[in-house]
Amino acid sequence: MFGKVLRRIDWLSILIYLALVFIGWINIYSSTFTEEQTSLLDFGTRSGKQLFFIIVSFVTIIIILALEVNFYERFASLFYLISMISLLGLFIFGKTIAGATSWYDLGFFNLQPSELAKVATALALAKYLSDIQTDLRRRKDQLYALLIILIPAILIVPQPDPGSALVFFALVFVIFREGLPLYYLGIGLTLILIFITTLMFGTIWLVIGLVLFIILFFLLKRKSFRVPIIPLVIGSIAIVLFSLSVNFVFNNVFEQRHRDRFSLWLRLEKDPAKLEQIRKTIGYNSYQSEKAIESGGFFGKGFLEGTRTKGDFVPEQDTDYIFTTIGEEWGFIGTATVIVLFSILFLRLIFLAERQKNDFARMYGYGVISILLIHYFINIGMVIGILPTIGIPLPFFSYGGSGLLFFTILLFVFLKLDTNRLKESF
Amino acid sequence: MRKILLSSIIIVIGLTFLSRLSYLQIFSFSPDQVIEDPSIKRVYTYPERGYIYDRNGHLLVGNDPAYDVMVIPREVKPLDTLEFCSMLGIDKEKFVEKLRKAQVYSPRLPSVLVPQLSKEDYAKLQEKMRKYTGFYIQKRSLRYYDTPSAANVLGYISEVNEGDLAKNKYYIQGELKGRTGVERYYEDLLRGRKGVEYIQKDRFNRDLGPYKNGTLDTLPEQGKQISITLDKILQEYGEKLMVGKRGGIVALEPATGEILSMISGPTYDPSLLVGRQRSKNYTELYNDTIANPTWDRSIHAQQPPGSPFKTLNALIALQEGVLDESTTIRCYHGFYVGRKKRGCHCGGGLRNLNSGIFQSCNAYFAGAFRKIFEKFDTTDDAMDVWEGHMKSFGLGDYLGYDLPFGQKGRIPSKEYYDKWYGDNRWSSSFIISNAIGQGEILATPVQLANMTAAIANRGHYFTPHILKKIEGQDITNPKFTEAKHTTIDSKYFEPVVQGMADVYRKKGGTAYWLQVPGIEIAGKTGTAENFTKIDGVRTQLTDHSVFVAFAPVDDPKIAIAVYIENGYFGSRYAGHIATLMIEKYLKGEISRKDLEKKMLEKTLEHEYAKPYSGEEFKINERVW
Secondary structure, three states, rough: HHHHHHHHHHHHHHHHHHHHHHHHHHHHHHHHOOOOOOOOOOOHHHHHHHHHHHHHHHHHHHHHOOOOOOHHHHHHHHHHHHHHHHHHHHHOEEEEEEEEEEHHHEOOEOOHHHHHHHOOOOOOOOHHHHOOOOOOOOHHHHHHHHHHHHHHHHHHHOOOOHHHHHHHHOHHHHHHHHOOOOOHHHHHHHEEEEEEEHHOOHHHHHHHHHHHHHHHHHHHHOOOOOOOOHHHHHHHHHHHHHHHHHHHHHHHHHHHHHHHHHHOOOOOOOOOOHHHHHHHHHHHHHHHHHHHHHHHHHOOOOOOHHHHHOOOOOOOOOOOHHHHHHHHHHHHHHHHHHHHHHHHHHHHHHHHHHHOOOHHHHHHHHHHHHHHHHHHHHHHHOOOOOOOOOOOOOOOOOOOHHHHHHHHHHHHHHHHHHHOOOOOOO | OOOHHHHHHHHHHHHHHHHHHHHHHHOOOOOHHHHHHHOOOEEEOOOOOOOOOOOOEEEEEEEEEEEEEEEEEOOOOHHHHHHHHHHHHOOOHHHHHHHHHHHHHOOOOOEEEEEEOOHHHHHHHHHHHHHHHOOEEEEEEEEEEOOOOHHHHHHHEEOHHHHHHOOOOOOOOEEEOOOOOOHHHHHHHHHHHHHHEEEEEEOOOEEEEEHHHHHOEEEOOOOEEEEOOOHHHHHHHHHOOOOOOOEEEEEEEOOOEEEEEEEEEEOHHHHHHOOEEEEEHHHHHHHHOOOOOOOOOHHHEEOOOHHHHHHHHHHHHHHHHOOOOOOEEOOOOOEEEEEEEOOOOOOEEEEOOHHHOOOOHHHHHHHHHHHHHOOOHHHHHHHHHHHHHHHHHOOOOOOOOOOOOOOEEEEEOOHHHHHHHHHOOOOOOHHHHHHHHOOOEEOHHHHHHHHHHHOOOOOEOOHHHHEEEEEEEEOOOOHHOEEEEOOHHHHHHHHHHHHHHHHHHOOOOHHHHOOOOOEEEEEEEEEEEEEOOOOEEEEEEEEEEEEEEEEEEOOOEEEEEEOOOOOOOOOHHHHHHHHHHHHHHOOOOOOOHHHHHHOOOOOOOHHHHHHHHOOOOOOOOOOO
């Protein structure tokens, strides 16, 4: 029976997974390397611990592949319930590290239940959506689907861990794939656009732009086209109100550090000297990480030769900022390789998801892709300075036991489902 | 549609990342990363700056050790402040204040607590320094001048500024660099090359060990010892004679073009621009805009050369064949330009080349100048030929010596006059003043000296230069070792040289009473009219006193030009000084003590005060 699984499993995905884990571990080793360190397998060091979790993950993979394929669908709701309880439990039993109460202290390692929740939510969402009774054209079902996503996010925000909370919204994409009307996406994108424009140009210019747009629209429209006046007016008013509320929230609800992050990201500060100052103080992390990546050049400085890495200039370099080590020591060749590997993995997973006969497997597959993709997008985007600082790990790379373990589970549950792709039901 | 949406998002994200990464790692990447990398500390070892010697091996500039007491505020432990202060020679309030300032600057980095301790204080302090953690003594090297003279030639060093840093990547903040003169021109030789050690450090500035095991480290390269062409004794003597006078003296060795002395008056002691008082002294010198001690008159002051210029017009006339030694021209105590008479001091009568020179007859040279122009069909052609000859003596353009550029001087061209009078609207009589070195001609003292050297060499000169030896090896730069030939054949020089010798030799010669026993000197006096503006009114001042000379006549060892502002007759200040300098250089001592006494005593300060007195004043006073 296990032989059949090995024959049917998608080896390309596994190879990429192994490559990413290996590259990640090499770079954790490098970024925590000190001259005194001699053994590769010293479990007292971070690279040693990570190696231990890599082994644990491999064992977990075998268990996942060995379990019955319908185990995951059947117990999806239970997992979801357990993970939500574990998130609630943090408020009482949680362990605080670096200001965030996100862990359970299990003695030999710290478990981060939000990582578990990612897997459980993906499973639960897939199960709900694939239910024969669910119809995404109904508002109520749309709402339920959104609630599945929102509950863990809301529980995670006060830890505080807004980065992890944000990840769950990526699952909205699964709902779109399965038929949520696209105008939701349109509204969402419009809101983001208004948010950014308001910050960059101010409400006045936004209104002027809006008026110009409407005038242009009336001038260019076909004569026969009847303008829906009332929605247009309501829409315009809504935009202006939202823009005003953005100003209010930005100036009165946000704390200074949030404002600084945005002014750094959108280059709101026009005085170059002041901007440079912000970059070096508030933007210290991204400034250092950009500089470190830049200093790697095309070929990189070589394994264990990263001077900024050695000097520990980039904070959190073995976790959220692990990508800078690759940039500095392996250069553009290294960073491009990682990005190409991730891209191939995602495209491959889409291909796998699309070939599923079984709805649950397909939806879960999209859940996996969404979660991995948003981590990849936000993490690397932040490290190379095109997104504001949001602290979430890079899947398979960043140091951290829970992260590696649950990303592995997330991926391999899907690969296990894929071995059964030909059956419509399990 | 929904199916491909996610794939396209993935591809767009991938491309965005790749383009951002290629922007960072390929386009913004600069190979100087070791310089900019904050994780690599560079520790420099500075070589000693090269010494400067004169042509005879006398030390001019050396180095003096200086000791700064440094402090790293973070490491300071409680100490016996009173004892420490008494050893440093400062009071407690000052100590506390300095410490506070250092703390504000940086708790981690060293600051100077007390700069430049004396050797005695240093000796006392050195033994006890261990007691005071957080303080240490840093040795520095300061320039030491073994002469009070030649400030204008030697130049000075000062800390590099923003401009230097932008121009030359070698320097870093706080380093010293030659600012003017030899220190600047031969900066690369004198400075040497600092050695560098690269040290890997972490973000708390702690050393982690050598970067790449020290493979990139370099050892310092010593600064070179150089000898310059100045004669220290002659230079100091000349500056002594210049006290109270404004102007320039340049003495050259005609056979090599070496600058024996280069004096600008007034000047200053180069030691003023070293050490703790440096910036105060500099401001004081710099702000003296009337006497202008920081302005090197020997290369920057361009003035009408006056009568020494007649020798060149004589040479051109001979070369162009418009007159010979026996040609005579009558002097009517002057000469006529149209209806207007221009004066002459020579006494009148028939003049030939010889008496024209030694008696400095204006009429003779006005006539010679006319003859040159009459030879050619057009004034333009004549002007071109004349200008070409003049420029072959190094006039009217930068000479190219290894010192600051100085000024070009001016030999007017036909274009110059076309612009002034209009095309074909002028003739030789318009510019007759050029015959006697007035008019539109300007030259710097070094150009006059060079012109004299060319006459002394009978037709060629070597570009004046200041560098003689590098580490004991003679220079080989062809720019300075190859002769530049003038456009005058050497056979025409002898009559002019004899005329110049007769300036001293013959009764009636303008420097007859400056004769020095035992030395045959050829010279030429000059008395140059000059004007200034007082409250916007063009006002004539006392004539400048000019003198050029070389000696001995038959085997010239020294050629000299002396330009003394408002010294009146050439034979007065300039003639005296030139004669004394020549005797000093050739004999080592002075036999004409009367001349020396006069020059050491007399000053022209009263003359320089006249235009600023606000009262009516007389110029060209007979008495002196």
